[in-house]
Each structure stands twice: as C-alpha cells, then as structure tokens.
Amino acid sequence: MKYLHVLTFMAMVIFGTACNGSVEKELPKEKSSESNILPDEYPKLLRTIGHPRFGSINCGLQDKEGNLWFGTTSEGLYKYDGKSFRQFLIADGLNSNDVTSIMEDKEGNIWIGGEAGFCFFDGKTFSKISIPLPKNLPPNDNPPYSKSKWVFDIMQVKSGKIWFATIDGVFIYDGKSFTHFIVNEGAPGYVSTNNNVERMLEDKEGNIWLGGRTNTGVYRYDGKSLVHVIIEELRPIHYDPDRLNYDWAWPQLQDKNGNIWFSNWGGAYRYDGKSYTSFSEKDGLSGIVTRIIEDTRGNLWFGGDGISHFDGKSFTRFTTKDGLIDQGVWSILEDKAGNLWIGTRETGLYLYDGKTFINYTEEYKR
Template identity: 55%
Template structure:
C-alpha cells in the first residue's frame, strides 16, 4: 500500500509552492494492475555478474530508453530490448553512466573508461590517467562515475582519478585540493556533477567534508550536515524554483542559495539512504532510495514499494520519459515503469523469452 508521510512545519513553508502542480488521482494500486515482463538476456561476458545495479537511465532524442548495468548496456525501443556487451565493442560490461551530447552521440562511462556510440559502433576514448595521485585500491582501471556537458559544450568526466574536462581535443584535469577518506580514498572524490541555470558547477561524492561549488573561478566547499561522516552529498537537480537538491545516506537536502534544509518528513530506512531525486514535468519531486520511491506533493510524501507493484525497493535510478512515464531502476538490474496508475515491471533473467504476465 502507499504510505503518506507528513512534512514537518519547517518543510511546509518552502514546499508550498509545489502544491499547485502535484499529480492528482488515485494513489493506491489494485493488485490486478501490476504486470511483469521478462526480458531475454544474452549470457554476460566471462567475469561479469548476471545482475547488478541499473544505475543510469537515459532517453535519447529518438525516444529509446537506455539503462546501464554491471552486466552491460540495454536499449529499449518501446517493443524489445537489445543487449550490448564487450562482444559488441564496449570496453567493459560494468556501465556506470550515460550521456547523450548535443550532437546526439551517446557517451558510455564504464569501469574501464568511456566509449562513444554513434548508432553502429562503440569507440573507446582514452582518458589520461594522472600519475601524481597516491596509490588507490580502487584504481585497477579508469572508472568513470558520471558525465556532464556544460553550456559551452565541454564534457566533464568524474573518474576514480578525479575530474577531467574535455574540449573535443584534449583532457584537462580539474583539481580539487581537498583530501577525502571515503569510498575512493583519493584527493578528488567526485561521483556526481550538476550545472545550474547560472552556469555554476556543483560536484560531490562520498568521503568529502562537504559539497563543492565552482563559479568558473573559485571552488567553494559548503557544509551540508552536522555529522562529519555524512557531510558529503551528491548534487541531483535544480528545480523549477531554482533550488538545488542533494542526497546522501542520511536523506535528501534542498539548498535555496543560503542554507540547506533536510527533508525531515521523509523516512526511508534506518539511515535514510537517498540515491536519486528528479522533478517531473509538473514540478513534482520524486525521491528514490533503499525503501522505494516517494512523491512529494508539497504537503506530504506518497511512497511506493513492492506492495504497490514496484519490482524492487532498492531504487538507484529514476527517469521521466517524454510521455510522462516514470522509469525506475534498482540494484538488482530490474526496471519498473509507472504511468501514474500502473506499474509495468521488466525482469532481466537469463533464459527467458520476452513475455508479459
């Protein structure tokens, strides 16, 4: 069943602007409206797991839905899935991130670097590995965690060796002089990046003592949480009101340009891990985490879990397509599509032909 969680008084004040654009209609999902579809899966390459996080979702300009997993890259054209692995030219089956640039080229960030896909061929692009960084137990290959294209057209890559900027010809390291002691144990812990409407770049990752803001000249570190071990955060989006949203293992945060406000009305587990935040076409905020996905209508959260038809509660990626459907990817390489009333679930399982139950 859906669960509504009321927002605290301090949250109502700054979310009231969203009340005129929340999604109307019934929120409880009848059991007969829950459907599942099994998707044929090609055998993964040797050494790759059969399943893994469906960590990034993207809709390209042609309308195809792409999702990256730790067992390769999938493309859904509305009728069937196509599976791409190293046998098709990928440099690794561990796909971390996806970006379609302004020219329509698909960039695929993997455990082994980055590949370009022009619709026919995957072409590996070598990012130079910095040699001035200390040894790192995670630096067995040049993992790319996220890719962003800024307003000037330059591409930003957040890698295990730090951030690089690509101008179409060469890569330039973007140096952040702050030590980190977390997940990557390097001096440049950045996993997510965001450019806001003013052109300011926001960067964040596990192990940092705050989040980074770059105005084009200066890098500023902002403190997001009083608990030092959870002071890091991932920049997620800028909403229609201009607020920047962040997430970490303790929950979701909103930055209004002056201070951070934690979403105190949201409860998604013992330490509230929040992994993805998006704003849909109506201005509604959706927050995904370890206990499902929640919708904020400005007054309360309506949360959806496996009881409502969601295929898995461990949500890692959320995408709204152009038709207004919500695509939800989780840690177990499964997908759910929510049209506002019904969940359609897609199971990636070896040996099954596409069939709808």
C-alpha cells in the same frame, strides 16, 4: 574499514587529445535483440551473463530519437526502442560490461562511463577513449581498484565542454584535450586517493556543484574559484544505526523553482540560494536517497530505499505492496510520455504509468 565500504558500494551498484588509441568496431546486425524478445504482454530486459542476485541498473536516459538507454552492473548497456530491448556488451564494442553513467551530447553522441573508463557511441560504432593522466598524479594504492578506470558521472555543460568524475579525479574535455580539475586535494578519496567526486551538476547560473562520499558537504565552482559548502549532518533511522551521521552530499538536480537538491545515505537537502532544508525518514522519505528527479508536472521523485513522491508539501512512499518488488533503487528516468522508468538492484527495471508498476525484467536464464 574504508575498503569494506568501497566493496559494499561496488557490490550494490556499482584521457591527451581526442582519441588516444581509439578502437572502433562495427556493430553486428540486430539479430541478438530478437532473441531477447519474449512472448509476453510487455517486452522484457533479459539478463544473460551476470548473477541474478548481483548488479543494478545504475543509470538511464532517453535520447533525441526517443530510445531509452539503461546502464547496468555486469550486464552492459540496454537500448529500448519502444518495441524490444537490445543488449550491448564488450563483444559489441563496449569497453566494459559494468556501466555507471550515460549522457547524450548536443550532437547526439552517447557517452558511456564504467569500470574500464569511457567510450562514446555515434549511432554506428563505439569509440574507446583514454584520459592521459598527469605525471604527478599519485598512484592508486587501493588493491581492488588499482587497475580500474571507473567513470562515475559524465556531464556536458552549457559551454559544450564535457566533465568526467572518475576514479583518478575530475577531468574536463573541450573537444581536443583533457584538463585535470582538482577538488579537495589531499583528501583520503573513495576508491582511490584521487577520487573525491562521484556526482556533478551545473545549475542555471552556470555554477558547477561537485560531491562525493569522502568530502564534508559539497563544492561549488563559479568558473573562477572553488568554494567548499558545509551542510547539516543527517542520520538514517534504520539503515546503519551504529554509523555516524552523514555530512557528504551528491548534487542531484535544480528544480523548476530554482532550488538545488542534494542527497546522501541519510536523506536529502534543498538549497534555495540562501539556506539548506533537510529531509529524512521522519519527514516521509524512505531512507537512503540515491537519485532525485523532477517530473514534467513539477513533482519530485526520490529513489533509494524504495520510491518516494514529493508534491511540495508531503511525501508519499511506494512499497512492495504497490508493485515495486525490489526496493533498492539506483536510477529513475521520466520518458517523453510521462512514464517513470525505475532501475533497481538485481538488474530490475520497472515502468510506473501513474497507477501501476510494471516489471520489465525477465527472470534470469543461463
């Protein structure tokens, strides 16, 4: 049963010193991007290699230069400069066409995590890096993923160190070497016995929050000790009525008021430093919550089974009637102009300008 849930998730979404065995490849000229520009009112993200009914836009960011980046399942990485989309694949230097996480560091390098581990992009070339695993690390005995190097989340903390949540556990990179950070040792794990963390968050006080689907609650690391925090169980109303309540949590963000937000398949939690308040479908959420962001006006947006907006008092749901055709949301990004970019199943990309949802994904073509 555990493997069944793993396969379902991957169908939906889805290291030593610096560069051990690093491979660099000069990128081809931008000729490929022009072939993805279609004569339409808006430029379109064009799916080229995956199946039209499989895959998601899993993550996104806006870099210091204003470019938008989107990581996908099977379609690689897309860069949007405001005029056109360019697709990067293994042939362009990526180590995998399955991208689950993306982060820009303080120097402007783009770190990309996915099925084959991670690499980083310095603006010219992709560099592939491997994490050297501890000799005493138990082998991954989950057959579908025994050879995978999945990276689920990448985060640079205030000290400049980079944290990686991977299929082999959590690792910290200080610019020279990797340190294995053990969380919930001996737990069953998700896609491997070593994988107990999928999402991470650093709060304003410097605490590191870590969460994954095989844990109860979340873990908080204050720089000295790791504390296990238990949270209230939530149960979705319509998603999986026969399943037990969900008591795990993904750390998502800390809002402007200092509250820390978490999510799972049953809804969301708000932690004010003293107590946890839960929110679910009965409060107006759409159900499953995969992503939470706060916009520049202080409003919160919840993605999962569609999109829900929270103004601090009540939730507003957006459905297909509002123009969001695919309700399976995995990624939400606010750009510097205040627009929301929403990534969904079937590699769907939508822009919400405050009034209208605009579809930026072209229909699949072979």
